[in-house]
Amino acid sequence: MIIFEKKGTKIRYDIIEKIGEGNRGEVYKAKLEDGRVAAIKWAKNYEIDKEWEILSFLDGLCAPKPIYRGKRYFIMEYVDGKPLKEYIGSSEYYEVLKKALHNAYVLDEKGVFHGQLGRYYHILNTAREVKFIDFERGVFTQNPRNFLQILGYYLFRDEKYDKKALNLIVDLYKKNRKEALNKIIRLIDES
Incomplete structure (x- = not known):
């Protein structure tokens, strides 16, 4: 001890x-x-x-x-969860990604920029929720980009999604974060 x-x-x-x-x-x-x-x-x-x-x-x-x-x-x-990487290719992947996008939106609203959410192992899915870990490079800022970072790193690289539609969501996020969040969730649900 x-x-x-x-x-x-x-x-x-x-x-x-x-x-x-x-x-x-x-x-x-x-x-x-x-x-x-x-x-x-x-x-x-x-x-x-x-x-x-x-x-x-x-x-x-x-x-x-x-x-x-x-x-x-x-x-x-202690966050007892699996990293996002372990969900790639599974039926749960997009559900976990939607939770991560929602939490990224929450961090943006709070003015906290994680800075490394493009790393799969910083996004953990637990039995109840998604949590982000490792804020050692995080900062408080008036212009956090957590949502845009996840969108860019995961969905822009996903052949399943039209880049023009995603760019429209990026533009919308800069004007109305909540509406853009709702739009990306609908897009994922419809895909």
């Missing part, structure tokens, strides 16, 4: 397994002493302040719920 103490708060947990590693951090699955399963992200060479601030702002909306922050790490909700 590992114990961390900060300002009178003690966090006790056991590492279950390493679940990911990138250039800037490592992520572990852990069991907290209260029985919850959580994820712990250790920063190798970046400041975690911005990522923690974004997760705290979202508070579990479309992203893992934050639990505890240390100096070079933080503990967050």
Whole structure:
């Protein structure tokens, strides 16, 4: 059991397994002493302040719920889901993609730009919802482009969809996000 103490708060947990590693951090699955399963992200060479601030702002909306922050790490909700990549070619793929587009719209409305939603493994489908992970390059901005990023990366590359129709949705999104979201959902449903 590992114990961390900060300002009178003690966090006790056991590492279950390493679940990911990138250039800037490592992520572990852990069991907290209260029985919850959580994820712990250790920063190798970046400041975690911005990522923690974004997760705290979202508070579990479309992203893992934050639990505890240390100096070079933080503990967050463990998202038990499958990455979007595992759905490609399946009957569930477009349903998961619709949920991801909806959540991207929500992030855009909140002014949070993830920046890396073109990576399949940052989009996880759980039993109840889609969540985005890994906000280390995320930023607050007045002009987020999460929805457009997903549209461009996944649907523009999909031979099933007419590029002119998708471009019209891109133009519409710049004027009326909600209407564009509804239009792309209808387009996917009709295909």
